[in-house]
Amino acid sequence: MSNLSKRILLNAFHMNCVVHQSPGLWIKPGDTMERYTELDTWVELAKVLERGKFDALFLADVVGVYDVFRGNREAAVSSAAQVPVNDPLPLIPAMAQATEHLGFAWTSSVLQNHPFAFARTVSTLDHLTRGRVAWNIVTSYLESGAKNFGQKGLPKHDERYDIADEYLDICYRLWESSWEDGAVIKDRQRGRYTDPSKVHSVDVDGKYFQVHGIHLSEPSPQRTPLLYQAGSSPRGRQFAAQHAECVFVLGPNPGVVGQYVADTRSRASALGRNPDDLKFLSYVKVITGGTEAEAKRKYDDFLESISYDASMALLSGWSGIDFGAFTPDQPLEYIETNAIRTLLHGFTEADPTRKWTLRDLAKYIGIGGAGPVLVGAPEQIADQLERWVAAGVDGFNLAYAITPGTFVDFVDGVVPVLQQRGLTQREYQPGTLREKIYGAGQKRLLDRHPAAKYRTISSGQRHEPAASLDAVAE
Numbered sequence: 001m002s003n004l005s006k007r008i009l010l011n012a013f014h015m016n017c018v019v020h021q022s023p024g025l026w027i028k029p030g031d032t033m034e035r036y037t038e039l040d041t042w043v044e045l046a047k048v049l050e051r052g053k054f055d056a057l058f059l060a061d062v063v064g065v066y067d068v069f070r071g072n073r074e075a076a077v078s079s080a081a082q083v084p085v086n087d088p089l090p091l092i093p094a095m096a097q098a099t100e101h102l103g104f105a106w107t108s109s110v111l112q113n114h115p116f117a118f119a120r121t122v123s124t125l126d127h128l129t130r131g132r133v134a135w136n137i138v139t140s141y142l143e144s145g146a147k148n149f150g151q152k153g154l155p156k157h158d159e160r161y162d163i164a165d166e167y168l169d170i171c172y173r174l175w176e177s178s179w180e181d182g183a184v185i186k187d188r189q190r191g192r193y194t195d196p197s198k199v200h201s202v203d204v205d206g207k208y209f210q211v212h213g214i215h216l217s218e219p220s221p222q223r224t225p226l227l228y229q230a231g232s233s234p235r236g237r238q239f240a241a242q243h244a245e246c247v248f249v250l251g252p253n254p255g256v257v258g259q260y261v262a263d264t265r266s267r268a269s270a271l272g273r274n275p276d277d278l279k280f281l282s283y284v285k286v287i288t289g290g291t292e293a294e295a296k297r298k299y300d301d302f303l304e305s306i307s308y309d310a311s312m313a314l315l316s317g318w319s320g321i322d323f324g325a326f327t328p329d330q331p332l333e334y335i336e337t338n339a340i341r342t343l344l345h346g347f348t349e350a351d352p353t354r355k356w357t358l359r360d361l362a363k364y365i366g367i368g369g370a371g372p373v374l375v376g377a378p379e380q381i382a383d384q385l386e387r388w389v390a391a392g393v394d395g396f397n398l399a400y401a402i403t404p405g406t407f408v409d410f411v412d413g414v415v416p417v418l419q420q421r422g423l424t425q426r427e428y429q430p431g432t433l434r435e436k437i438y439g440a441g442q443k444r445l446l447d448r449h450p451a452a453k454y455r456t457i458s459s460g461q462r463h464e465p466a467a468s469l470d471a472v473a474e
Contacts, residue, residue: 006389006394007423007424007425008385008389008394008395008396008418008423008424009055009246009279009281009394009395009396009437010052010053010054010055010395010396010398010415010424011054011055011056011057011058011105011281011395011396011397011398012045012049012054012056012057012058012397012398012400012407013058013060013283013397013398013399013400014045014057014058014059014060014400014403015059015060015061015082015085015088016036016059016061016085016086016087016088016091017033017036017080017082017083017084017085017086018033018034018036018080018084019033019079019080019081019082019310020060020082020369020399020400021285021314021365021368021369021370021371021399021400022285022302022366022367022369022399022400022401022402023079023081023306023307023310023311023313023314023365023366024079024305024306024307024310024311024366025302025305025306025366025367025401025402026080026402027305028301028302028305028402030402030405031402031403031405032403032404033402033403036086037086039091039094041403042091042094042095043094043095043098044404045057045095045403045404045407046095046098046099046102047098047099048404048407048408048411049102049407049411050099050100050101050102051411052407052410052411052415053415053419053424053425053426053427053428054102055102055103055395055433055436055437056102056103056104056105056134056433057095057102057103057104057105058105058106058134058136058228058248058397059088059091059092059104059105059106059107059136060088060107060136061085061087061088061106061107061108061109062082062085062140062142062145063109063111063112063140063142063145063148063149064140064142064143064144064145064146064147064148065077065082065083065142065144066081066082066083066142066144066313066314066316066317067144067317068143068313068316068317068319068320068321068322069309069312069313069315069316069317069322069323069324070322070324071322071324073144075309075310075312075313076310076313076314076317078309079307079309079310079313081307081310081313081314082314088106088107089106089108089121089125092104092106092125092128092129092133093125093128093129096128096129096130096132100428101132101428101436102132103132103133103134103226103433103436104125104129104132104133104134105133105134105135105136105226105228105246106133106134106135106136107136107138108135108136108137108138109138109139109140109145110137110138110139110140110160110163110164110167111139111140111145111146111149111151111155111160111163112140112145112149114209115167115170115171115174115209115211116170116174116211116213118171119170119171119174119175119215119217120215120216120217122135122171122175122220122225123175123215123217123218123219123220123223124217124220125225126220126221126222126223126225127217127220127221130221130432131220131221131222131431131432131433131434131435131443132432132433133222133225133226133433134225134226134227134228134246134433135225135226135227135228136228136229136230136248137164137168137227137228137229137230137243137244138229138230138231139160139161139163139164139231140154140160141154141317141318141320142154142317143320157233157235158235161231161235161236161238161239162207162208163208164239165239165242166206166207166208166209167208167209168243168451169204169206170202170204170206170209170211171224172224172451172454173202173204173211173454174202174211174215175215175219175223175224176223176224176445176451176452176454176455177200177202177454177455178199178200178201178202178214178215179198179199179200179214179215179218179219180198180199180200181219182195182198183195183198183199183218183219184218184219194218199214200214201213201214202214202215221432221443222432222433222434222443222444223444223445224444224445224451225433226245226246226433226434226437227243227244227245227246228244228245228246228247228248229243229244229246229247229248230247230248230249230250232249232250232251232260237260237263237264237267238267240264240267240268240278241264241265241267241268241270241271241273241278242268242271242273242450243450243451244278245277245278245279245434245437245445245446245449246278246279246280246281246437247261247264247278247279247280247281248281248283248397249261249280249281249282249283249393250282250283250370250371251282251371251372252371252372253372254387254388254390254391254393255391257280257282257388257391257392257393258391258392258393260280261280261391261392261393262392264278264280265278265392271450272450273448273449273450274448277446277448277449279394279395279437280392280393280394280395281393281394281395281396281397282371282388282393282395282396282397283369283370283371283372283396283397283399284371284372284373284374284385284388284396284397284398284399285367285368285369285371285372285373285374285398285399285400285401285406286373286374286375286381286398286406286409286410286414287299287302287367287373287374287375287401287406287409288375288376288377288378288381288409288410288413288414289377289409289413290377290413291377292375292376292377292380294377295375295376295377296375298401299367299373299375302366302367302401302402303363303366303367305366306362306363306366306367307366308328308359308362308366310366311361311362311363311365311366312324312358312362314365314369314370315361315362315365318370323358326358327358328357328358328359328362329357329358329359330357330358331355331356331357367401368399369399371399377413378413378414378416378417379417381410381413381414381417382414382417382418382421382423385414385418385423386423389423398410431443
């Protein structure tokens with residue numbers, strides 16, 4: 001089938017917990033995620049992904065609990081639906097040490113860390129991995145998460161993106177302008193490690209954050225990590241158009257996702273960016289086997305282990321709606337909420353001819369999580385992935401039904417087919433994660449990215465904080 005010319009990017013989508021996007025399936029014999037607290041579990045997964053020439057492992061995270069369903073956390077806690085959940089960040093150095101090329105994207109909300117401390121953490125990881133880290137920028141959607149950090153509640157949807165704009169403004173300054181190129185001289189004869197004239201203070205008094213001081217870390221291989229973003233609301237797409245290099249998109253079919261991609265590229269172009277600089281990765285879950293019948297048997301077997309309550313706990317948390325107040329056969333209608341707006345839109349408006357019930361959604365979410373499930377033999381899966389790429393995506397964030405089985409099946413079955421069609425890499429591009437995505441010599445932010453303008457900030461000048469990157473990009 002392949003008449004595509006561009007290379008398909010592959011990420012594995014995971015989370016440092018028992019259950020990520022497959023509520024109920026942790027009980028299956030082939031799943032090892034009850035050992036998520038052990039480093040060997042993650043090192044084994046990283047090696048499988050590098051064997052399959054995946055670009056990166058993408059680690060999701062939440063800093064709250066799914067307590068919307070029936071007004072409490074019981075369903076989520078009892079079924080391990082994204083709780084207990086450990087910090088994803090400490091996993092990265094161990095996995096990086098066990099691999100040579102695999103990248104590591106991890107999720108951190110702008111509500112959970114001060115940008116000054118976060119910027120230093122990123123630089124530290126970028127050093128330790130030799131430039132193989134990416135940051136998935138999120139603004140949070142769980143009310144419980146905001147309360148965990150002492151806030152009265154979650155800021156309004158669009159204000160969370162205003163906070164993120166200011167957060168990025170500070171991080172860019174710390175990463176890109178605090179230390180000049182050539183500041184680190186390592187002069188043993190004179191005993192001078194750094195030229196202090198080339199290290200500059202970042203002074204920002206913003207609406208949400210204040211910083212006065214130098215970045216404490218010397219420049220890392222990428223300086224700014226590869227930037228992911230996963231919001232698909234209109235405000236989220238505008239944020240992606242301005243900041244993101246890679247965009248995580250979610251939709252039930254290629255047509256819907258293609259609309260998100262086209263709109264975000266158009267917004268990027270309006271901001272003066274090259275729309276092709278944005279790489280879009282779509283969420284899919286693949287269940288495959290040696291034959292189509294074998295794949296369908298696996299799917300049917302998974303279907304028997306779905307937990308309705310766990311599925312509803314996730315859906316209620318994602319949407320901000322307590323579906324415990326409805327019967328399982330209740331039709332789903334679109335309701336605007338302060339949580340993830342795109343999720344309900346995907347179900348209710350993408351296919352106007354279909355009326356989803358909560359029971360339908362429980363089955364859908366129980367295997368697929370928040371996105372589509374592709375079932376078939378490796379050649380059939382490759383054909384389906386090509387149709388998504390034809391709709392405008394650059395690659396995939398592949399979720400799992402069970403770990404490591406889902407990824408092993410994909411690496412052993414689908415990857416060879418994609419490689420034979422010339423659609424995925426057989427060998428890695430040397431260099432940083434950004435170079436592996438954009439090509440040799442692109443270890444830092446592309447010169448066309450708006451944040452590259454921070455490199456021109458001269459020494460000895462105090463710059464007022466930009467309300468947004470627009471002030472810097474002009």
